[in-house]
Amino acid sequence: MVDQSRLWDAHAAAEYDTPGEGMFAPEVLGPTVERLQELSAGGPVLELAIGTGRVAIPLREAGVEVTGIELSEAMIARLREKADALEIPVVMGDMTTASAGEGYSLAYLVFNTIGNVLTQQQQVECFRNAARHLAPGGCFVIELSVPDLRSLTPGTGGTLEHSEPGYLLVDTYDTLAQILVSHHVHFDPPVDGSRQASIGRTPQRYVWPSELDLMAQLTGFTLESRWADWDRSEFTAESRSHVSVYRLSTLDR
Incomplete structure (x- = not known):
């Protein structure tokens, strides 16, 4: 838990x-x-x-x-x-x-x-x-x-909810437990040609x-x-x- x-x-x-x-x-x-x-x-x-x-x-x-x-x-x-x-x-x-x-x-x-x-x-x-x-x-x-389960493509367990420079929001679903996890991916500005990403996750029961x-x-x-x-x-x-x-x-x- x-x-x-x-x-x-x-x-x-x-x-x-x-x-x-x-x-x-x-x-x-x-x-x-x-x-x-x-x-x-x-x-x-x-x-x-x-x-x-x-x-x-x-x-x-x-x-x-x-x-x-x-x-x-x-x-x-x-x-x-x-x-x-x-x-x-x-x-x-x-x-x-x-x-x-x-x-x-x-x-x-x-x-x-x-x-x-x-x-x-x-x-x-x-x-x-x-x-x-x-x-x-x-x-x-x-x-x-x-719950927007209609947006799930058959055979997949997640959706891309938002995308902008430096940020992605991806939601994944456990449809048996009714748990949605939002994955917040933040990309730092490029350094030496590479970018570092950090991920924060927030679970919810829908x-x-x-x-x-x-x-x-x-x-x-x-x-x-x-x-x-x-x-x-x-x-x-x-x-x-x-x-x-x-x-x-x-x-x-």
Whole structure:
């Protein structure tokens, strides 16, 4: 089993933030924060795997009370450079078991983070832990990509996802274990006619939407909404990602 706290080390934390670009781009982050603010309904919220505060900081700036759970000490340290513990409290621990109290109106997991949990049983425990934190009737929101197994050529186990000078991204699939490993290959500038390459690997367990819905049912949630993106666009068979909103039962747990 991969030690996720080692995977998200000081080097990863230092390179995680890309202000104004990628997942930090305003057109990506703005709708995310807007939807989460609406779903919080004025109550406190919990971010599982809060990371460096990409979502939590602008959400707090929008007036939402945010608490986080995070396994990586290095990621928390990066967050603390931008927001102190009074602004955004964080409990260090595993998002499947760590406790940050009760009574939240919303819990959320964004940008494929539930995939960092590499077994089905532990992913179910993420739902259970979210339920323990929520008030009855609270929401659990998950943003997740849709497995693109149709792109696999018969007889191969991988795809080239991105290529640019100095960088390649190759995804490989174990379709029995539902494990996708992203291989990030960086090439240094040529020296004496040769180039040195470094490789970083990030494993994820991919989850089909229907499997995610079953996990929700097992832990007291029902699917309330599913969109293709935070802009509430329609989720279709061609959608490459989804934002799923689950509602916790109002019955005593």
